Amino acid sequence: MIVAVASGKGGTGKTTVTASLATVWDGPLVAVDLDVEEPNLHLFLQPAISGSQTAHMPVPLVDESRCTYCGACSDLCQFKAISVMGQLVLTFPEMCHGCGGCLAVCPEKALSPGQRELGEISWGRVGQVVFLSGRLRIGEAMSPPLMRRVKAKLEQMLPANGGDAIIDAPPGVSCPAVNAVIDSDVVLLVTEPTPFGFYDFQLAWEAFSPLGKPLAAVINRAGLGHDAVYRFCREKGLPILAEIPYDRSIAEAYARGRIITEVSAGLRENFISLRDKLRDLARPGPSGKAVHA
Amino acid sequence: MSIIAVTSEGPSLDDQVDPRFGRAAGFLVVDLETMDTRYISNGQSQVMAQGAGIQAAEIIAREGVGWVLTGYVGPKAFKALSAAGIKVGQNLEGLTVRQAMERFKSGSIESAQGANRTGR
Ligand code: SF4
Ligand code: SF4
Numbered sequence: 001m002i003v004a005v006a007s008g009k010g011g012t013g014k015t016t017v018t019a020s021l022a023t024v025w026d027g028p029l030v031a032v033d034l035d036v037e038e039p040n041l042h043l044f045l046q047p048a049i050s051g052s053q054t055a056h057m058p059v060p061l062v063d064e065s066r067c068t069y070c071g072a073c074s075d076l077c078q079f080k081a082i083s084v085m086g087q088l089v090l091t092f093p094e095m096c097h098g099c100g101g102c103l104a105v106c107p108e109k110a111l112s113p114g115q116r117e118l119g120e121i122s123w124g125r126v127g128q129v130v131f132l133s134g135r136l137r138i139g140e141a142m143s144p145p146l147m148r149r150v151k152a153k154l155e156q157m158l159p160a161n162g163g164d165a166i167i168d169a170p171p172g173v174s175c176p177a178v179n180a181v182i183d184s185d186v187v188l189l190v191t192e193p194t195p196f197g198f199y200d201f202q203l204a205w206e207a208f209s210p211l212g213k214p215l216a217a218v219i220n221r222a223g224l225g226h227d228a229v230y231r232f233c234r235e236k237g238l239p240i241l242a243e244i245p246y247d248r249s250i251a252e253a254y255a256r257g258r259i260i261t262e263v264s265a266g267l268r269e270n271f272i273s274l275r276d277k278l279r280d281l282a283r284p285g286p287s288g289k290a291v292h293a
Numbered sequence: 294m295s296i297i298a299v300t301s302e303g304p305s306l307d308d309q310v311d312p313r314f315g316r317a318a319g320f321l322v323v324d325l326e327t328m329d330t331r332y333i334s335n336g337q338s339q340v341m342a343q344g345a346g347i348q349a350a351e352i353i354a355r356e357g358v359g360w361v362l363t364g365y366v367g368p369k370a371f372k373a374l375s376a377a378g379i380k381v382g383q384n385l386e387g388l389t390v391r392q393a394m395e396r397f398k399s400g401s402i403e404s405a406q407g408a409n410r411t412g413r
Contacts, residue, residue: 074351080344085354085377092369095343 346370
């Protein structure tokens with residue numbers, strides 16, 4: 001089972017929920033940080049890192065001595081990452097999507113694959129939880145290519161690690177956020193009962209519900225008073241699987257990078273029940289169906 | 294060089310200079326010796342998610358122009374235009390194409406040294 005933890009905006013406690021859920025997992029688990037622009041799951045889980053690799057994207061390199069400036073590459077590239085201007089081929093590697101189309105159409109074999117660094121993938125372990133994370137190179141504009149490489153690594157790791165994973169998705173509802181949840185069995189939306197929180201939560205629901213996956217909510221800082229999110233969940237048949245009370249000791253723990261489940265036994269119970277409800281939801285069956293009907 | 298391109302909101306010399314380069318409505322290509330004008334639509338670049346400036350630079354490079362007069366040019370388009378040997382006169386929004394052209398003919402437009410707009 002793959003659980004993606006997402007939120008319509010940053011700062012809702014998405015990562016602390018991910019980390020807390022990981023600590024109550026009763027079996028092997030891979031905890032994945034796919035928030036590659038701002039990875040911080042490691043701050044909460046504090047894994048021992050055992051390996052890393054640099055991820056690259058293939059971008060065209062031009063051999064001007066072979067090029068006839070025919071323009072075939074430039075006509076093909078819908079991103080204009082390669083452009084023929086008179087007697088010059090210009091490449092814009094930062095705009096290249098790595099599709100390889102230009103290499104395939106060049107009649108002179110003037111193009112060869114070069115590399116653009118996307119970022120770094122690292123992995124390690126904390127207790128029985130395997131940790132996996134991607135970090136985007138500073139200045140790199142596209143996160144989905146690196147995210148896909150992290151997910152490919154996850155695919156390799158899963159069979160030997162029980163098949164369960166929790167993904168900390170990037171906040172928001174843009175392409176990277178959708179990319180992060182697309183392979184999951186259940187999407188958990190973390191929100192808080194405030195007007196802003198509710199607004200972003202609705203956007204998240206609109207973005208993710210068409211994916212046809214079971215969706216559920218966790219309400220963080222419950223008791224802040226705004227009840228629109230509860231009404232919305234009831235109307236949409238979106239189950240609220242856990243509520244984390246608004247509490248000073250939790251806020252302090254969070255600020256120190258600690259995990260909520262370590263604050264009190266009661267909270268730990270909260271997350272154990274969240275884990276079990278997620279399992280029920282991911283299991284195909286009448287309860288799972290009802291959620292995204 | 295006597296052929297220039299002006300980013301234009303429409304096909305006539307009395308249309309406004311389109312402030313955008315890559316996403317300009319079109320280009321009015323003017324031969325300053327004969328005063329022949331030709332309008333090229335830029336619809337193809339306007340709909341692109343990215344690379345509109347580069348596409349636009351390719352389009353006007355094909356016209357053999359020496360200069361382009363416009364409002365703002367982004368860094369990638371500027372790089373492409375420089376590579377094609379096309380000089381850029383910028384910050385000309387608010388004028389008509391004719392006014393921009395007259396200003397150019399009077400010699401009071403300088404060749405820009407860099408992009409005047411960041412991002413794409
Ligand atoms: S690899 Fe694809 S995206 Fe990159 S320059 Fe070539 S055609 Fe364009
Ligand atoms: S397709 Fe090949 S030969 Fe043609 S312009 Fe591009 S690099 Fe040059």
